[in-house]
Amino acid sequence: MKSRILSFLIIFTFVLSACAPGSTPSPTAAEKPSETAASPEVQTPNAGTNECLACHTDKDHLIATAKPVEAAESESKGVG
């Protein structure tokens, strides 16, 4: 009886192990994706607050902050 119980446990354990997911090899150091710090040069314009766009998409703000245009009359005459 004792041996039958022992045999059952061995078979049960074997069957259970067959259902376990297959192990995958760990990535080598070379294959591991490196975590790179977000480059300040490749941020998207909309990432965070983009003060450039905030101003340059606001017509009223651009009008308010535009430098007065100096009416410089050209002294050129004739067809250029």
Add this chain to the structure above:
Amino acid sequence: MAPLEPWEKVLVDEEAFGATTHGTIACTQCHGGTQSTDKDTAHAGLIASPSSMPDKFCAECHADQTTAYAGSLHATQQGYWTAINARSVPEDHPALEGMFNNHCATCHTTCGECHVAQPANVGGGLFSGHVFEKTPPMTRSCTACHGSRVGNEYLGKNEGVPGDVHFREGRMNCVKCHEGTDLHGEGLTEPQSNRYAGAEMPKCVDCHPTAAPGGDNNPMHQAHGDTLSCQVCHSVTYTSCDSCHVAVSEKSGKPFYETSATYSTFLIGRNPIQNEDRPYRYVPVRHVPVDPESYAYYGENLLSNFNALPTWVYSTPHNIQRNTPQNASCDKCHSGDSAYFLTADKVKPEELDANASVIVNTLPSAVEKYFSAPTQPADHVQHVSNSCTACHSTGIRNAPVYPEDHGAYQDDNCISCHKLPK
């Protein structure tokens, strides 16, 4: 077009621009500056025109275009220097460089001035909210600079003169003929010296192959296809200018110019740059606004070799028509009437020497003369070449001597009149 308001010039269309590839790049990556709500702080170190440094800002993605562009005329402006160098001596070049930098260098074009904003020379301003245009908008880019002659001719803005048929009927923009690869200078083996150096680009017969000599039954094309440029028969009145003088204003300190006259012409001259690529004997010629004193503000007699180049120059007017006054009938040119030709009486006396290579000295003979020209003997088939005068100028082997009134045609291919028997 009307000048843009300052705000219009820099207003970005966030939605449209953001949807483009360039819209995914941070503003400061190309334009420098700093993220700040304060304008002065934000604009410290601003690069308003990144593409003025194409190697730094454009080449990473557009290597072919950027590399080629460095040698293109839009970048080098070599056309100016080819003419200036020919008319001057090296000792005067430093003074001429000062002149050039003040008055000519502003026409230099960057990538951005064709693809994203109006050229600075005409006031600048984004085309469409900072969206980059693969095809430059014609009137806001191409003819914004090339306007007073090419633009006005092509678009029909000269009073009483129709626009170019390619625009009127085909609504073709500039790049339909002047392809991007040509404008970028791609395929050039060496930098161009001027716009007419090297192969014709574009070439009319590329789209109109039957108009090439022998390509169709049009007797005009057959008779003149290799001696007249297409524009001789198919362009109409265009603009010429006189005497552009340049100086720097004592009042404002800014450079300015003054052109003494602008007028309409259609004149056929001898081809001053006849070569394998442009074999035509006759071409329309346009007066360019130069005179010996054009740069006098910068020094005395700076164009000391003024007569080295004509002032009536090879021209390709951009107002092509199928039917023109001069192609209405043979006798428009073959009647002894000099109206269409640059004869000496139409050239200023002081410019006669400069234009010696262009002036038409002998008008085309009456058309009847061509039609009555005797056919060549049958055994001359084997002699078809330009060598007719080898025998007929001296009478070798009893060959009839070239008639006196043929003196002006000694370089002609005789078979244009003296056909071979069929």
